[in-house]
Amino acid sequence: MKTDVYLIKASREDGPEVIAKKALAIYRSLGFNERIEAEDFVALKIHFGEKNNTGHIKPQWLTGIINDVLQRSDRAFLADSNTLYVGQRANSVDHIRLAWEHGFRPEIVRLPVIIADGLVGREKIEIKTEGGQVKSSRISSAFLSSQVMICLTHVTGHVQTGVGAAIKNLGMGCASRAGKLDQHSVVHPRVKAKDCRNCGVCLDYCPAEAIRQTQTQAIIDDEKCIGCGECLVVCRFGAVKMKWDEDSRRLQEKMAEYALSVKNHFGEKICFINFILQVTKDCDCMAGNQSGVVPDVGIVASLDPVAVDRASIDLVNQAAGRDAFRQGYNLDWSIQLVHGENLGLGSQDYELIEISLD
Ligand code: SF4
Ligand code: SF4
Structure with missing residues (x-):
């Protein structure tokens, strides 16, 4: 049976209010909000963007979704983990300040910002991992202390994995620094x-x-x-x-294994929303402005991270009329999808259901 993936067409030219309405519409299409219970900690997993990055998801786009979530539980929060590399997101103090600079402030998003692996990235929980190279995953503790996750992802290219989308946000983005290190390098x-x-x-x-x-x-x-x-x-x-010598295949496979660990923790209480707006050659860890490599497509959502990523990639490549991700870096981005599918993370066989506002 095909997995449902919902699409609403959108462009940055719509402006933040309309994008927020469209993001809410796509979220509601999943019927997910009813799964949130009053006492649940709800982690809205996001990447706040490296300093001066302009491609990251904008706080104003999330206001509708957040309003719905807060009607079910007021224990919701926006969260990411600290980075391996030295930058503005390598410790919680700098990271939260940067999130504020990018507009993720209570007066806009009505939610606290939490860095899920603590002050300097040491707060982690280790869980057993099924599927191959990784025997256990070291996940940022705040994520595994939560009952619900809404995985909000800006779709981009990536220098090591070809594509950075929901699987990467889940597998790498939820990993503690040790988990990131584990995935990134065998040396x-x-x-x-x-x-x-x-x-x-x-x-x-x-x-x-x-x-x-x-x-x-x-x-x-x-x-x-x-x-x-x-x-x-x-x-x-x-x-x-670091020695960034882990080849892309092993990195993508480990990432999918980590993603499975996180998804399994949440069971039915996790969903995925991919923003296909300003799709850039490199991910949001890059400081500064990057132009989009294809016209804006819209927002897609699913309960399946493999399906939502496959649909996102297909939509980008259809808009480009070519494999836009391979053009950026000549890497086989399908490895993360195929390995994820083999592990039971999700399915590449999806049905695209387009919705619109009204
Ligand atoms: S040398 Fe290796 S084991 Fe020691 S702190 Fe660094 S990464 Fe950990
Ligand atoms: S590598 Fe170790 S000894 Fe050298 S500066 Fe850093 S903390 Fe100090």
Whole structure:
């Protein structure tokens, strides 16, 4: 049986009020709000956009959905996890300030902003993961302490996965820093000699005693390192670097496995809304403005992350008249979908149901 994916056509030219009405209409098409109970913590998973990024989902677009959610539970919140890389979203204080700068303030969204893996990305819950490479997933604790998730995703291209959409938002976006590290690299971090001040702080935090000091710098022992990411978090000088050497296939497969862990936690109480507006070559982790690579398409929604992503990709490529994602980076973006489907995360076989306002 085909999976329902709902589409409402939209463009940034509609303006924020009309986009908010369309987002609400597509949310209501799912009949999801009735699944929220009064005492539920409701996580609206979102990416607030790196500093000066312009492609991220705008707070005004969410006002209608949030109004509906608040009628069921006033324990709703907007949330993301801290990043692996050093930037404006690597700790909760900077991250929340940036979310405010991008308009995610209570007077607009009526919700608190929570960074789901705590002040510096160490608050995680480890859960068993089915399906292949990953034996357990290290997920940001606030997500797994919630009963409901509304996964709000800006569809983009991505330098390592070809496409960044709902599966990525779920698998990578809900992972704690350690979980991100786990997905991103089978080789462990390195200390860059020229940036290391030899302060020794990372030694205190390393749970595996994998770091030692020489006369001039800290050094990580690959044999002992468990890839937890603690040293990345605590080094204030940015001296600990990732080796971004995980190939796209393994990265996408691990990401789908993490996504399954998160989806399984929520069961029937998770839904997916993809915004296909200002689809950019790179994801919203990129600072600054990026132009859309195809005309705006609209907003799609489903209870199935694989179906909503497949439909989003098809709609973008139809609008482009080509494989717009492969044109950005020559990566096989289908790996995350195929592996997700094989794991039972969802189905690529969907039926597109177009709705409109009125
Ligand atoms: S915390 Fe950073 S600067 Fe200090 S020793 Fe470790 S890697 Fe070097
Ligand atoms: S990633 Fe974790 S285990 Fe590996 S060196 Fe850093 S703190 Fe130690």
